[in-house]
Amino acid sequence: MSGDPFITHRRLLFTVAYEMLGSAADAEDVVQEAWLKWTNVDQADVRDPRAFLVRIVTRKALDQLRVLSRRREEYVGPWLPEPLLTTPDVAEDVELADSLSTAVLLVLETLTPTQRAVFVLHEVFDVGYDELAKAVGKSPTAVRQIAHRAREQVAARRPRGIISPADTRKALIALQWAIATGDLHDLVDILAPDVVVLGDGGGIKQALPRPVSGADKVARLFAAGLAGWGAGMTAELANVNGGPALIIWLDGELDSVVSMRIEDGLVSGIYTVRNPEKLSRMMQEAAVSR
Structure with missing residues (x-):
């Protein structure tokens, strides 16, 4: 070599x-x-x-x-890993993509x-x-x-069964649609009964101070969030940590990154990173490999 x-x-x-x-x-x-x-x-x-x-x-x-x-x-509130913007080819290495999730x-x-x-x-x-x-x-x-x-x-x-990027993308599109239209129906339909939401603001940005669990509570949480977000929020699909995720923009500024855990076709985990110290590299693709 x-x-x-x-x-x-x-x-x-x-x-x-x-x-x-x-x-x-x-x-x-x-x-x-x-x-x-x-x-x-x-x-x-x-x-x-x-x-x-x-x-x-x-x-x-x-x-x-x-x-x-x-x-x-x-650490103030729940801690989540720093998200990495990854190239589409990372998802082709299933084991690597899974380990990065x-x-x-x-x-x-x-x-x-x-x-x-x-x-x-x-x-x-x-x-x-x-x-x-x-x-x-x-x-x-x-x-x-x-x-x-x-x-x-x-x-x-770890998540049960094979992680399907298609199922993850479907769930993220449901959230993307909810942000764009205020219609939560598609997202609520695929929440697992024991779904857990974690938010990481690091004490710098407002985020959930503790995990929220249960489909009913999570649905109410998103309904309240949609009511308060207004028209300035947009979401785009991206490759993050080897799989699909949403990058959320608020009034043109990077606000957060949302990823999901899917089990048996249902959303069992929703993870939102808002801590700006963890988002500083999101506009630059990370070079990862095995």
């Missing part, structure tokens, strides 16, 4: 860091630190640059994840830092147990046990 291995693998490194941290800004910091480390090693002695670079990023992301865990305990990233938040690293690296990026052991500082046997527990936890919490 010609060229600087760091440049060759940079998209992969960013994706690993983002899936571990749920923050593009923090992922970029980790990748930058990895580059500084890379420039200070004797690269001629590195037999497998990809594995070496992934190991560096993993260790630095683990350190950052422990800091973020403490910071998120003080807001629904799955929220599931990963329930894991310990080491469990998250092991799950992401093994299940998404096909890193072997021996290499994983080096990355997280555990024995291969311990890593296998960690991987098993992480898989069980994720399987119990």
